Amino acid sequence: MPYWYYDRKDLQNTPSFRDGIPNDTENRYRKEGARFIIDTGSKMDLGYNTVATGVVYFHRFYMFHSFRTFPRYITACCCLFLAGKVEETPKKCKDIIKVAKSLLNEHKFSTFGEDPKEEVMTLERILLQTIKFDLQVEHxxxxxxxxxxxxxxxxxxxxxxxxxxxxxxxxxxxxxxxxxxxxxxxxxxxxxxxxxxxxxxxxxxxxxxxxxxxxxxxxxxxxxxxxxxxxxxxxxxxxxxxxxxxxxxxx
Incomplete structure (x- = not known):
């Protein structure tokens, strides 16, 4: 099984940092993405386990990828979408996107691209490979x-x-x-x-x-x-x- 725990040195030398994003900015992006998952999950009446699983996926994902390559809000939606299935509280992708659109301003939602549903589905495959199909998370x-x-x-x-x-x-x-x-x-x-x-x-x-x-x-x-x-x-x-x-x- 993959080992998911890192020391401070690893957390300061992430793909985002190597991509020119300062640690403080990355921490802000992580906080905003996690908060977005919590708010979206709350609006959709998802339980705390599902929400927390989505957030853990989100944090793990960015130990392998840069925020510059993968914008935080669509990644957050993808993590919540996958967590819903894993925790047996599934929500339709289009419904998650609908809630996301209601929570984000036009500029932030523009990062979802022309076909948000297709973007999330494509990203889900990358997410699964990134977290090595290790789907069960304890909280x-x-x-x-x-x-x-x-x-x-x-x-x-x-x-x-x-x-x-x-x-x-x-x-x-x-x-x-x-x-x-x-x-x-x-x-x-x-x-x-x-x-x-x-x-x-x-x-x-x-x-x-x-x-x-x-x-x-x-x-x-x-x-x-x-x-x-x-x-x-x-x-x-x-x-x-x-x-x-x-x-x-x-x-």
Whole structure:
């Protein structure tokens, strides 16, 4: 199976960067493409798993191709189209394009070409080859719920922490965290961040043994505070986005 995780050096030396696109610009394109998938999926009543799968395809695609060669919005549509089929929530290509047109201005939609449906269908073949037909994607959501069931403490505070962590997972789709760490690691880190911000301190958990110094030691080995803080720092950049309304669509 392909290995989909990259270090910082790889993320700074992408095809887009080698094509003359600065890292900051590429990160903005990634965020805009991911946000577009989320907004389109929300308008089409697609679930969070389908949307997240589409976003992961999108991020993986641009580790092999340049944004200069493949405009972000049509790629985003293609990723959502494929994710819908994979997650068994299929939507017709023409319907996705119709929603896309309603969300984009004329200039941005012009990148879809003369025959948008044909463009998406052609791009789907390139996407499948690029992600090496590795279609099944795991997300932090399931791990978040699994881990939360093991934690002890005030149920109201725990629920608040989980909701906050869920929001952070939604927002993390607009970053490259899914290209850096496995979903279970992201789930632990964003629960850790949510716990700090919501002032929910985990002091006990089901299945605790003397060798477990933290609750996550039961699930993931070798998570250091340095690693948690690195992920939290990247997530903190988007923490204030908790305020915008788009989050509710993925809950």
């Amino acid at each position: 932090p959501y399931g791990y978040l719920l699994k881990y939360a069931k093991c934690l002890k403490g005030d149920k109201t505070k725990l629920q608040k922490m989980v909701q906050m962590a869920w929001t952070f997972v939604n927002d993390s789709l607009c970053t490259t965290l899914c290209l850096q760490w496995e979903p279970e690691v992201i789930a632990v880190a964003l629960m850790f961040l949510a716990g700090k911000l919501s002032k929910f301190e985990v002091v006990d958990w089901n299945g605790r043994t003397p060798k477990h110094t933290a609750w996550w030691d039961m699930f993931v080995e070798d998570i250091t505070m340095e690693l948690l803080e690195d992920i939290c720092h990247q997530a903190n950049v988007i923490a204030d986005s908790m305020q915008y309304p788009g989050n509710a669509s993925l809950r």
